[in-house]
Amino acid sequence: MKKATLLIAALLLVPVLAMAQTTVTVSSNITTDTEWTADNEYLLDGMIFVTNEADLYIEAGTTVRGAQGQDLDASGLVITRGSRIFAEGTADNPIIFTAEDDEGLTKDDVGEWGGVILLGRASTNNTVEATIEGVNEITDDPALVGYGGDNDMDDSGVLRYVSIRHTGINIGSSSGNEIQGLTLGGVGAGTTIEYVESFASGDDGYEWFGGTVNTKYLISAFNNDDAFDWDQGFRGKGQFWFVIQDEDQAGRSAEMDGAGGDETGTPFAYPVISNATYIGPGVTSTPSGDPGQMLQFRDNTGALYTNSIFTDHPGEAVNVEDVDGTDAFDSRARLEADSLNISNSVFFAFGTGSTIADIANADYTAGMLSANNNEITDPEINGVSRTDDGGLDPRPGNSAVLSGAQIPNDPFFSQVSYKGAFGGKNWAAGWTALEEYGYLSAADAPGMVTVSENITEDTYWTADNEYLLDGMIFVTEGADLYIEAGTTVRGGEGQDLDATGLVVTRGSRLFAEGSPSNPIIFTAENDEGLTKDDVGEWGGVILLGRASTNNTVEATIEGVNEITDDPALVGYGGNDDMDDSGVLRYVSIRHTGINIGSSSGNEIQGLTLGGVGAGTTIEYIESFASGDDGYEWFGGTVNTRYLVSAFNNDDAFDWDQGFRGKGQFWFVIQDSDQAGRSAEMDGAGGDETGTPFAYPVISNATYIGPGVSATPSGDPGQMLQFRDNTGAWYTNSLFMDHPGEAVNVEDVDGTDAFDSRARLEADSLNISNSIFFEFGTGNTIADIANADYTADMLSANNNTITDPGLRGVSRTNDGGLDPRPNPNSAVYGVAQSTGDSWFHSVNYAGAFDGSNWLAGWTALDEYGFLGDGLVTDVEEKESSLPTSIKLNQNYPNPFNPTTQISFSLPKTQQVSLKVYDLLGREVATLAERQTFSAGMNSLNFDASSLSSGIYIYRLVSADVTLTKKMTLIK
Numbered sequence: 001m002k003k004a005t006l007l008i009a010a011l012l013l014v015p016v017l018a019m020a021q022t023t024v025t026v027s028s029n030i031t032t033d034t035e036w037t038a039d040n041e042y043l044l045d046g047m048i049f050v051t052n053e054a055d056l057y058i059e060a061g062t063t064v065r066g067a068q069g070q071d072l073d074a075s076g077l078v079i080t081r082g083s084r085i086f087a088e089g090t091a092d093n094p095i096i097f098t099a100e101d102d103e104g105l106t107k108d109d110v111g112e113w114g115g116v117i118l119l120g121r122a123s124t125n126n127t128v129e130a131t132i133e134g135v136n137e138i139t140d141d142p143a144l145v146g147y148g149g150d151n152d153m154d155d156s157g158v159l160r161y162v163s164i165r166h167t168g169i170n171i172g173s174s175s176g177n178e179i180q181g182l183t184l185g186g187v188g189a190g191t192t193i194e195y196v197e198s199f200a201s202g203d204d205g206y207e208w209f210g211g212t213v214n215t216k217y218l219i220s221a222f223n224n225d226d227a228f229d230w231d232q233g234f235r236g237k238g239q240f241w242f243v244i245q246d247e248d249q250a251g252r253s254a255e256m257d258g259a260g261g262d263e264t265g266t267p268f269a270y271p272v273i274s275n276a277t278y279i280g281p282g283v284t285s286t287p288s289g290d291p292g293q294m295l296q297f298r299d300n301t302g303a304l305y306t307n308s309i310f311t312d313h314p315g316e317a318v319n320v321e322d323v324d325g326t327d328a329f330d331s332r333a334r335l336e337a338d339s340l341n342i343s344n345s346v347f348f349a350f351g352t353g354s355t356i357a358d359i360a361n362a363d364y365t366a367g368m369l370s371a372n373n374n375e376i377t378d379p380e381i382n383g384v385s386r387t388d389d390g391g392l393d394p395r396p397g398n399s400a401v402l403s404g405a406q407i408p409n410d411p412f413f414s415q416v417s418y419k420g421a422f423g424g425k426n427w428a429a430g431w432t433a434l435e436e437y438g439y440l441s442a443a444d445a446p447g448m449v450t451v452s453e454n455i456t457e458d459t460y461w462t463a464d465n466e467y468l469l470d471g472m473i474f475v476t477e478g479a480d481l482y483i484e485a486g487t488t489v490r491g492g493e494g495q496d497l498d499a500t501g502l503v504v505t506r507g508s509r510l511f512a513e514g515s516p517s518n519p520i521i522f523t524a525e526n527d528e529g530l531t532k533d534d535v536g537e538w539g540g541v542i543l544l545g546r547a548s549t550n551n552t553v554e555a556t557i558e559g560v561n562e563i564t565d566d567p568a569l570v571g572y573g574g575n576d577d578m579d580d581s582g583v584l585r586y587v588s589i590r591h592t593g594i595n596i597g598s599s600s601g602n603e604i605q606g607l608t609l610g611g612v613g614a615g616t617t618i619e620y621i622e623s624f625a626s627g628d629d630g631y632e633w634f635g636g637t638v639n640t641r642y643l644v645s646a647f648n649n650d651d652a653f654d655w656d657q658g659f660r661g662k663g664q665f666w667f668v669i670q671d672s673d674q675a676g677r678s679a680e681m682d683g684a685g686g687d688e689t690g691t692p693f694a695y696p697v698i699s700n701a702t703y704i705g706p707g708v709s710a711t712p713s714g715d716p717g718q719m720l721q722f723r724d725n726t727g728a729w730y731t732n733s734l735f736m737d738h739p740g741e742a743v744n745v746e747d748v749d750g751t752d753a754f755d756s757r758a759r760l761e762a763d764s765l766n767i768s769n770s771i772f773f774e775f776g777t778g779n780t781i782a783d784i785a786n787a788d789y790t791a792d793m794l795s796a797n798n799n800t801i802t803d804p805g806l807r808g809v810s811r812t813n814d815g816g817l818d819p820r821p822n823p824n825s826a827v828y829g830v831a832q833s834t835g836d837s838w839f840h841s842v843n844y845a846g847a848f849d850g851s852n853w854l855a856g857w858t859a860l861d862e863y864g865f866l867g868d869g870l871v872t873d874v875e876e877k878e879s880s881l882p883t884s885i886k887l888n889q890n891y892p893n894p895f896n897p898t899t900q901i902s903f904s905l906p907k908t909q910q911v912s913l914k915v916y917d918l919l920g921r922e923v924a925t926l927a928e929r930q931t932f933s934a935g936m937n938s939l940n941f942d943a944s945s946l947s948s949g950i951y952i953y954r955l956v957s958a959d960v961t962l963t964k965k966m967t968l969i970k
Contacts, residue, residue: 023065030054030083038062038093043100044075047114047135049144053082055157061093065100066113066167072138074169075100076114076179079156080144081121081186089161091195094431098165105166106388106437107222107246111202115167115179120156121149122188123900124210125233125258125265132209134179137172147185152212152235152891152900153938154188161195161431168202168224178203181223187213189236189891198223199433204251205243208234208271209260212891214412216240217427221434222386225251227278230301232260233267235892237412242394242421242428243278246386247285253278253294253313258301263329268896269301270339274413275405276305277394277421279384280313283349293319293361294350295342297331302339307405309379309396309420314351317359318342318369335368339896339969343372344406346379346419379420388438395422395464403458403482410889415511415583417460417482424462424484446488455479455508463487463518468525469500472539472560474569476505480582483511486518490525491538491592497563499594500525501539501604504581505569506546506611514586514620519857523590530591531813532647532671532863536627540592540604543581546574547613549635550658550683550690557634559604562597572610577637579613586620586857593627593649603628606648612638614661623648624859629676630668633659633696634685639838641665642853646860647811650676652703655726657685658692664839665847667819667854668703671811672710678703678719678735683726688754694726695764699839700831701730702819702847704809705738708774718744718786719775720767722756727764732831734804734846739776742784743767743794760793768797769832771804771845802826804846813864820848833884837960841884841906885911887955887962890941894967897946901926902938903955903962913939916952923951943968 024036027045031052036042038061045067050056056079058064066075077097079085089095099105099112117132124130124147131145139145164181171177181198182205189212197219198205205220210232217240220227227243243253258269280294281287294313297303298321310317320340322332334340350359354376360366380399385391396402401419416423426443434440446463452470456477461467463486470492475481481504483489491500502522504510514520524530524537542557549555549572556570564570589606596602606623607630614637622644623630630645635657642665645652652668668678683694705719706712719738722728723746735742745765747757759765775784779801785791805825810816821827821844830845842849852866860866884906890899901913910931915924923946926939941953948970955962 084157120187155190263300276308302334319361393441509582537591545612580615701733727759744786
């Protein structure tokens, strides 16, 4: 294994380490896989090249220092083509690159050493192979300093939570050979770069020489020249870029060039940047040099900046260069070809004036700005300070920029509502030089915001506050509610018609995107000391959409329809099965299920989904301690992954009214006194003949009941109940530990042609390739089924009764719950493909493999149910081969005139790849029944002969056809 190899390599360094326990001097190039650990510091003695396809791993918390040395003796780190760096810090343990002696250094101390350089094989628009500036003064060996190629998905590794400080030394006898904080030459989109800071560079903060690498959360602070600089056909994407410039610094926030020489060279530069915040040196500053423009576009670069904030600069905001008014290959040409735009952004405080015309260099620039929803308005940044007085807080205050973002429809970009790099959370805190050196404001304790009125316009809730729902709050009138990662939302106390909850109505959307380390939590107003037994403290979360149901008349959602019968607030269903109700990801919903009204049965589930469509994203959701069901679907088509239903009083999962979504990786754990089913599955809410018939497809479920010997106060029922004409397909799943039957397929009086037995006999109700274990009714297939027809279906579909060998089943907070299988478990090798590309192909039954995706974000973890070591104590798998065919989005997109289309294959096989126009006419054949090897493959598409427009590309194999769109802009 690679990790084991690295540990052996590390042990071989013991004699060196013994001589210098604190500092390890690195004076030779790195030619084999190497690991640097946080118990040492590493001193770069000269320019160190990671080469020969070696990988360098740097542990979180490690400090790397550049030795003193000028000109050709300058120090730095260069990752050459074919090699990689894995520098993965954390917010609490960043990786720091700094000067040999950085004690007492300030933002004014620049050029103390070189910097960090990554070189890759992605394309540039150079006509001959280039060597990276600065370092090519030390050596011209292309194996060490060459960059570029034809692999736009090239992988140079990972940089995450990395702070690079006091760089920018000049190399050689002539000026202009400085190294940036981070230099990227031909780096490909397979590389991960996020949460990186360049602080106090003597040259630029960052410079891209061509390439396609995408980046998030970049900081360029107090660098002497440009904060960001691109050149040579750079086409990456960026989001959440932050600049703060010092008052005596004359460089631009962004200097953007299309080419290094011949401006006609392709590919043309076209980066797409969303959510930048650029703060210049101050509107009244008088730097020693020409302050220039904040944004300079030249040499035929295109670009899209959107949803951004540009402020506090003594010169113009935007200059789009047009050499002598005649150069058809300058950036004015890109603007007039609609390939250079700034949109939906805010400008404020420029030395040249206060109108769009004032801040632009020419009428054509001002025309572009005016036509693209840009405005001059105060973004109300909380604090701008360039001294170490704790006064820098780049978050916007109560400002219009907290809403109104229009994020590109591209999966790379996080869907946020705010403009600029910051919402309510300051992601620069904790790991940066800005924090360590005292520039950032101290983080405030969360305040409480009471929400007592319906939400009727786009609204953003930030992690620096908690939000108290005072009553049933409806997001309505087409409004979108954005909730920042790490935010807590509380349901106020209130019973019956005064119950609290959040309802997202038809046409509105909820974007609640947490992360494993910063989940979004919905909980009770006062959840201190609450346990799994505390249910019904508030209502829950309800999404209502326009997807179809099988109701004969329009329905209103149960529970909340006791408060109001207004269909605009509680109606659901329609005819748009691709309806989009937003995104829920890494969300934990706790202590819900209050009963509303005078009659029983009007409880709200943890998460209720009424007519929700397949355009909605729901994954990594937990419903914990609900007084009713964990989840209930009322019709709809939404697909879901990684759902947790834990210790809920009624059914863990409940569907009804023609639900037809897909699900994968669903997990249930029920308490020993809970009588509900793991899944109650109904086809209709009334008339069972209504169409569409319910037919969900669920793969990789793990359902753990209340215990085979449990004696709950009510009837434990069956673990799986199918009734009212529902169909379904469960596959590759694990069902265990229930005191009753495993499976009941209802047949009312043996005569009802529209009950679920009919769906079974029509081959529309199946359970396949699954494992059953520990049921109170016996230990054979016949014992665990309600009838012969149910047993026959189970027997015919490769289901078995066997011990799955889970690591730990516990229903108390003793750290004993570990639902992963042991390495020799019977769950491995059971799974079969669903034949549907939506499902991840895995080789195991059940919801878990070697890592526990519950860890870090769930109540199960926070409340002490999960054991320790749930993620890291399993050996890494060597294989990186995909488990299914995948077709990637072409890169770049939009493009002109060439782009790269990549796809991955699980095995060597023949595929065809063709391009069509929107009328279905074939315009290019890139591969015709051509054999490609397993893994990633790429083909280039040259559209020189085609006109601008949208084109379709289609990958066809023996088993699957995959299609995507791309845009050609000339």
